[in-house]
Amino acid sequence: MLTLGLILFPAIAATLILLIKGERAKQVALAAALVELALALSAFVQFKPDATSQFGFDYAWIGALGIRFSAGIDGISVLLVLLTGLLVPLIVLSTFNRQYERPSTFYALMLFMQAALIGVFTARDGFLFYLFFEAALIPIYFLAAMWGGANRIPVTFKFFVYTIFGSLFMLVALVYLYYQTPPVAGIAHSSAIVDFYKLKLTPNAQNWVFWAFFIAFAIKMPVFPFHTWQPDTYVESPTPATMLLAGIMLKMGVYGLIRFILPIVPLGVEAWGQTVIILSVIGIVYGSIIAIRQRDMKRLIAYSSFSHVGLMAAGVFSQTETGMQGALIQMLAHGINVVGMFFVADIIFSRTNTNQLDQLGGITRATPKLTVYFMIMLLGSVALPLTNGFIGEFLLLHGVFTYNHYLGLAAGFTIIFGAVYMLRMFQKSMFGPTSSRTATFADLTMSESLVFVPLVIMVFWMGIYPKTFMDITEPAVVNLMKYIGTTAVSMK
């Protein structure tokens, strides 16, 4: 029942916020997001680390078709629920010094988005998953296209059409899987994800189902070469929307890989996994190299995010326990770091009206707080030991390395390149002589610091004592790996 609350509460709160006039919407949205955080934390704390699905609910939805309204939290989704619960209040808080036109719509859309995201991460029915997967797109599209930059209309439209196009293929695959399940009591089949796991598809079917799913998720993450919508969308969207996109939404893709592709089409993974890892590694290197050349902070972070997510995809497809664990940990870590980085870019933009690195510089002189927080978030992003990024990337690289030494080596460039572009960004923006734009740079306000504090705590907590998070996911990962091992063998 806790899951039902997690999904419904933000949706109801959002509907009520729509009725509020004026700036009060902001405070109400923050309060609602904090309540949701409390719910997510209680789920996290009460979660029993085993392979079962907990706090669930299950109602008949489209009875005659055997489609059920069913969701719950298991070891794979628990960290993502925590991430969503944690980031949304911070993103709301990060807007406290900004003015957005029609605030009630703005914050309502953010909370609708949150409801859909929680739905995606907890759904236990294939069609329910699809529904939330698409439903998450509508609010973010409106957020980006209504409050975005000058070029927002064509850019966000490309993003929208691109992602919808991908998920239509997933819909075809889901319908196909649905009809493969044995009929229960007469004509109805089942669309429960666990029933999809039991299917024994022919190798041929597995291949196309693999691609149908993979294209949907690859566009969402994005994996090379499906990434062309991403940098422009991140840059043109208002920063809170970018944070939602990069911090949480791209995890829908990685989550989908683990939830659907690996267990349902193991033979497809066997046939195409290497191709995907190679694509991911190309994306890692390619994204890093482009990031090094960027002059715009937001665009640089966008490419770094593209590069990082490539490593997650590679880790998942390495089909090792460490790779999978790494992906789960890194999803949480990356969400925290990328939101911190985008917030830094937003703070700099709000004070100087630019994100161009060559027009910045010397900010550090008057801003001890910003410098420290920026540095910590940056170290997390470049995977320095004792920060959260290190744990995730180390596990992922270990996984890819076990799969194939050379690919692991190539993927390892992400850490070196990451240090290069991140430190370059820090140096260009924070050090050096002040420019006319940065001469009167004011340090962080109270509400801005408040956003960073939880992020910094998470960076170190995950970096120093990752056991809290690893223990909770481990049984589910072990179970999944065992399952993949046995089904793949039994299908041959």
Next chain:
Amino acid sequence: MLPIVLLSVFGIVLLFLGFLKSKAILLPATLLFLLVAGAANFLDWNKTYLYFGDMLRTDNLTMVFTAIILGSAFLVVALSGSFIEDEEAQPAEYYGLIMFALVGAVMMVGFQNLIMLFVGVEILSVAMYVLTGSDKRNLRSNEAALKYFLMGAFTTGIMLFGMALLYGATGSFTLAGIAAYAVNPQTGLSLLLYVGLLMLLIGLLFKVSAAPFHFWTPDVYDGAPTVFTAFMSTVVKTAGFAALFRLLSISFVGVYEFWWVIMAVITAITLVIGNVTAVYQNSFKRMMAYSSISHAGYLLIGLASLGAQTKQAIVFYSLAYSVATISAFGVLLLVAQQRGTQTISREGATGESFDSFNGLARQNPLLGFAMAVSMLSLAGIPLTAGFWGKFYMFSTAVERGQIWLLVVAVLMSAIGIYYYFRVIIAMYFRDGVIEPIRVAPFYQYVLLAATILTIGLGIAPGLLQGLF
């Protein structure tokens, strides 16, 4: 049965009500009549009757289709208030003709005999020819009526010829009689059966504007007054598909192997032509015409892969499509009336272009929302009824294993998003005229009801299940 009698009587009553000085009573009277007919429709719920020497059948499926048709008509009439305010308008005749058209539509839904089908099609069509040309001063309306009439009359001829050939082959006009003959294709059926079936299909496919019989659609939809365009694209389409479904699922299941390829090819062509051409339109109304062609394509998927799910799929899809289309046309009606001028350019009337929707959502949040929801539904985005419509259609195709048809449909849905979202982008993200549009309260309630229905069916599509 009861709806047919009632609607005929009400149609005549409406004509007489036209003698009254005040026209104000006509709209509420028509709505009341439709409600009464709709209620009477359900009196025979869960019972099956045959009427007129077994030529007409009432069962739950008939009643559900009739309810969709009467409901669509109700919404259209409810949104027609502003149209009949015009001095030259003849509301009594319009509403009377709508009643008669509905009689034809109900016959097409429940026919058991090809003669009854023919009579139904003709009653519906003749009324529609007149209504299309009802804007007498508008040249395009006249052109549309003439085109529709000439091409419609021609295909009616083909259809009648097809029926005659079927009679020649089977010796029967009844659905059951034809089915009994066509049940065993191995024994060698008369060639006349195949030719007759094709000609009959051409006639009906013309009515639902499937490609390559769609050429009349854009001009007629564009030229006809918007109220009647909405009527045409919902009631006529629903009735046409109900008839096609009844015909194919009862009489011609035996020769499925013969016609499914033809239907599948027509489906694919319809989907491609409808969606691709819609992308290039600058007039919203013309876009809706092509959109209606493309939706005929989605509905045809269910027929081309006729199976256990088809009935469900067609009922749900026609309902979802009708509700969304009517509320889109309802918003267009207001926008065109208050933002457009009467001058007509090559692109169509000025108030009907995409640009006239600019900034609509800021000044009229309700109109914007209603339009956005109906566009999302037509585009098949989840949480709207249109999504489940597509879902059911895709399911039928998967069930029959017609994956290639499915791939075409999926690609075309992606294209569809492009043109439906042009309206949403114009309404929400572009700046336009500052002056808000005046909306009568009743009009608002109707739009709101249609919007709620679309979202409600999107969240709980199971509501319709088990009804028929």
